[in-house]
Amino acid sequence: MNISTDLLERVRTTLAAHGAEPTAARVAAVLRADGHLFGDSTVLAVMEALRRDALGAGPLDGLLTEPGITDILVNGPNEVFIDRGSGLERISLPTGDEAAVRRLATRLAAAAGRRLDDATPYVDVRLPDGTRFHAVLSPIAAPGTCLSLRIPSRKIFTLDELVAAGSLPAGGAPLLRDLLLARVAFLISGGTGTGKTTLLNSLLSLADPDDRLVLVEDAGELHPDHPHVIRLEARPPNVEGAGEISLRDLVRQALRMRPDRLVVGEVRGAEVVDLLSALNTGHEGGCGTVHANSAADIPARLEALGALAGLTREAIHSQISSALQAVIHLTRGPTGVRRIAEIRAVTRTPTGQAVTIPAIEFTPTGPPRFHPGATLFTHHLAGAA
Incomplete structure (x- = not known):
């Protein structure tokens, strides 16, 4: 009513x-x-x-529990968009005036222990139910206070279910399963909303039940169906600027917790150095996600992140080529369908630069296409057998 x-x-x-x-x-x-x-x-x-x-979340409360919705965006009063997996669509949902939207934003921020006001006009937090919440107050944002809510998946998909959904060709499931069981170190790359966390959840659920998985995340989004999972979650500074616990701090702590697989939910800063160092010192099968436009861009992306930690270009490329074996890249088509586009192998040029080369290409229809880089995976799989 x-x-x-x-x-x-x-x-x-x-x-x-x-x-x-x-x-x-x-x-x-x-x-x-x-x-x-x-x-x-x-x-x-x-x-x-x-x-x-x-x-609750005011007029947005019902949307948070509606099956299939992954994102809710509010662009000021009465401007509401949602994503059900097929791209953004505008819906008719009264939110009240600007004061009502601002009141909702400040209350949701307060529920996560953060302040949102004219002195601190933006916030990025995780709500108690796991929803990722971002807000920017007006007049910094126009045409009014803007809210962005990313709803975590309530379901862990199996690879077979990803095949049924069209995200993965049938022939791709055994390939991904073999790479995981061979303890290949990999990153899942792609843009926002391409399904990186969904795929990582699916793969980690296939890990050996005897493995101890230690997950390091900025916001707790990974929930693999696995019997032995330890989660470490970063913490932003409080209003006084104290109490921050960074991803880099947590990666270092994770290495002391005897992980069989070290997982960084999203590599976005200087923690990439500690992750690569760990993968170079016997922590096989480590993995994570990273934002990138293509799998070919991964070395350059990691180089930029390594620079934040003071690593030289030569050092970061040496670490990349020694630590990583594969990059799994996801895309999202014009219709909103998410799919696994390709797997690339990580190798090194004669000049010492880390690069990714095509290995396995997935098409919406038809079997996977194999490229020269696939022979490197054959080597990894043989070594793990």
């Missing part, structure tokens, strides 16, 4: 003035005093809307 914003605001203001909780009896009394008679269904709808405004 749609309740007008004006009615909700009048009830909210009256209850707040008396310091009263929005119970059914109190809401009904306020509605009567407002000069209107409403049925029980309206009273309950107003009470539920007030509860969502006070404790």
Whole structure:
């Protein structure tokens, strides 16, 4: 039932003035005093809307639990877009005026222990239910306060289910399974929303049940179906600028926790140096994800991240070529369909530069196509046999 914003605001203001909780009896009394008679269904709808405004995600609450939605975007008052897996679509959902959107943003930030106001007009946090929440207040953002919510997958997909969904050709599933079981060190690359975390969850779920998986993440999104998982999650600084725990700190701690597989949920900074060092010192089968436009760009991307830690170009390329064996790249088509595009092998040129070369190419239809780089995987698989 749609309740007008004006009615909700009048009830909210009256209850707040008396310091009263929005119970059914109190809401009904306020509605009567407002000069209107409403049925029980309206009273309950107003009470539920007030509860969502006070404790939930307000008008977005229902979207957070709707199956299939991965992203919710609010571009100011009454401008709401969602992604059900086929690209962004605008929906008709009243959010209230700018003050209401701003109030929702500040309350969600507070629920995650962060401040959002004119002095700190943007925030990037994880909500208690695991949703990734980002907000920028107006007037920094136009046409109004902007919210971005990334909803974690509630389901861990198997490789067979990815095949059924069209994300992976049937012949690709055994190839990925063999690479994982051979303890090949790999990165999953792709743009935002291409399914990197989904694929990594699927692959880690196939790891040997006796393996101890230590996951290091900026925000807890990985939940593989595996019996022995340890999760370490970074923490941003508080409002005083203290208390930060970085991914690099956690990677170093993870190395002391006897991991059979070290996993960095998303490589985005100086922690790449510690990850590559770990993979070069006996921690086989490590993996993670990284944002990149193509698998060919991975060495340059890691070079830029290594520079943040003060590593020279020669040193980072030496680490890359020794530590990584494969890059699995994902794309997202114009229709929003996510799929695994290719696997590249990591090798080194005579000049010492790390490069990726085509190994296995996946097409929407037809069997995988093998390229010269696939022979390097044959070597890895033979060595692990």
